[in-house]
Amino acid sequence: MRSKRKVLGGIVYHCFNRANGRLRIFKKPGDFEAxxxxxxxxxxxxxxxxxxxxxxxNHWHLVVQPRLDGDLSEFMKWLTGTHSHRWHRAHGTVGIGHVYQGRYRSFPVQSNKYYRTLMRYVEANPQKAKLVSRAVDWQWSSLAIRTGSKKPFKLCKPIIELGDGWVDGFDNLPEMPEKKIQNSIRRGAPFGDPEWTRQTAAKLGLESSIKPIGRPKI
Structure with missing residues (x-):
């Protein structure tokens, strides 16, 4: 039986989910809009x-901040469940398989330079994947909203300033700790400086996510 996540309000989280079997579930504009x-x-x-x-x-990234303890679990359950139901209905596959590979993955992020790094990682995804030559040209992300090329969506004010050169920064992407971010996605490890990571892991019961993988040395 899967353990229930301990999710506190006020903390920023990165959430991720991928389609079952890496199926491309977002093909045409209507899929993204839905x-x-x-x-x-x-x-x-x-x-x-x-x-x-x-x-x-075949996947998506969200950077969200619940107001109350437990809100994130409720939010993600409704989001993935409702989207799965509507996707099946729209594609005539009701009762046939799962849309998502499983439960969403999440990790907390520190509200400082690590937050800014994570936001850059999320919004740069299409460019890194070579789906577009410039991240600003991808219409299905918060970056398109920041540039004004997409109608306003329900974005909140960044928890820290992203900087005046935020959009231009995608033309010359800085080095990002991608291995560390990927580890956080895979293991649920808090993303921040060492002390904050240790304290947050203890607070949320995520101690195992920051322990080295492998057999202990004798």
């Missing part, structure tokens, strides 16, 4: 603060 509509409804239902997002062909 997910964004469900996301907007979920935000209204749970009063979630959305800092950033990016929807790709």
């Amino acid at each position: 997910f964004e509509n469900v996301l907007a409804e979920a935000i209204d239902r749970v009063d979630m603060r959305l800092h950033g997002y990016c929807v790709m062909g």
Whole structure:
């Protein structure tokens, strides 16, 4: 039986989920728009603060901040469940398989330079994946909203300033600790400086996520 996550309000989280079997569930504009509509409804239902997002062909990233303890679990359950139901209905596959590979993955992020790094990682995804030559050209992310090329969505004010050169920074992407971020996605490890990571892991019962993998040395 899966353990229940301990999720506290006020903390910023990165959330991620991928389609079952890496199926490309977002193909045409209507697929992306349908997910964004469900996301907007979920935000209204749970009063979630959305800092950033990016929807790709077979997965998506969200950077969110629940107001109350337990809100994130409620938000994600409704979001993925509702989107799965509507996707099946729209594609005539009701009762046939799962849309998502499983439960969403999440990790907390420190509200300082690590937050800014994570936001850059999320919004740069399409460019890193070579889906577009410039991240600003991808319409299914919060970056498109920041540049004004997409109608306003339900983004909240960044928890720290992203900087005047935020958009231009995607033309010359800085080095990002991708291995550390990928480890956090995979293991749920807090993303921040060592002391904050240790304290947050203890607070949320995530101690195992920051322990080295492998057999202990004798």
